Amino acid sequence: MRLIGINGGTFDPIHFGHLRPVLEVMTRLNLDQVRFIPCAQPVHRDTPNVDAEARCRMIELAIGAQEKFVLDRIEIERDGPSYMVMTLDSLAQKFPEDSLVLILGSDAFAKFSSWHQWQRILQLANLVVMHRPGELPPQDGEAGKIFRDYAVAEFTEPHGQIIDLGVTQLDISSTFIRQCLSAGEPVDYLLPEGVAAYIRDHQLYSSF
Numbered sequence: 001m002r003l004i005g006i007n008g009g010t011f012d013p014i015h016f017g018h019l020r021p022v023l024e025v026m027t028r029l030n031l032d033q034v035r036f037i038p039c040a041q042p043v044h045r046d047t048p049n050v051d052a053e054a055r056c057r058m059i060e061l062a063i064g065a066q067e068k069f070v071l072d073r074i075e076i077e078r079d080g081p082s083y084m085v086m087t088l089d090s091l092a093q094k095f096p097e098d099s100l101v102l103i104l105g106s107d108a109f110a111k112f113s114s115w116h117q118w119q120r121i122l123q124l125a126n127l128v129v130m131h132r133p134g135e136l137p138p139q140d141g142e143a144g145k146i147f148r149d150y151a152v153a154e155f156t157e158p159h160g161q162i163i164d165l166g167v168t169q170l171d172i173s174s175t176f177i178r179q180c181l182s183a184g185e186p187v188d189y190l191l192p193e194g195v196a197a198y199i200r201d202h203q204l205y206s207s208f
Contacts, residue, residue: 001158002098005034006091006125008075008084010174011055012048013199014062015191017172021130024167025103026068029128029155034103035072035091036063039082049178050204052076061194085117088124099158100125105169106138113142122150126161133166181205 007022014036026034038055041047048055056071063069074090075082084102091100102125104112109129112118121127129137129147138147150162172190180187182205187196199205 002032002095003029003101003155004091004095004098005029005031005101005103005128006037006088007034007103008037008039008082008087010048011036011038011059012050012174013055013058013177013191013195013204015172015174015177015195016189017170019062019192021105021167021169022069022103023066025128025130025165028165029101031068031101032098033068033070035070037072037075037087039075040078041081054198054202054204058195058198061198062192064194083116085115085120085124088121092124099155101155102127104129106131106135109138109147110141110143112146118146122160122162125159126155126157126163129162129164130167130169131164132169135166137164178205 005022005026009018011018022034025031036059038052038059040052056073056076059071063071075087078086088100088102102121104127106129109127115121127150131137137151138144147162147164150160152161152163154163155161177187177190181199
């Protein structure tokens, strides 16, 4: 049974704050691959600033050197809102012999109880909640209760379990990068050079 990491987001644009933590998750959990899944119509955030094809191309440029990172267009190619439960259901059918591992930051997990059919998500996948080293896993509210109900030290089942993992979390955001680009400020060392060159060549985010 392979372990397939699932990393969704708008990736508008993708940057080192997306890449480094997921690399650490993949290495420490011995994931066989991580699928980067850009969403088409986000449910919990604003519509992306650039089109899906541009975001997919930037992901390809960002992950090309890491053979276990894969671009997955499943949500781009599906009509309608990007509900993770629908994506996981499709992937579970595509990879019936494998275990899906949904990768979330602690901020996203704090809102997990508001996700569409979150209980069904745990029937389809395990979860890993990333946080800064030394931080405690979720303690309060509905997220804390969900974590306590499903938390394990390591995955022993193909779905229905949650672990927390301290990772290097870089204080970089796509919003900050877009603001820099709009203001004509450099974005060097915030994202892969290939992505920065693509943005320059196609004059993305010059205004939004």
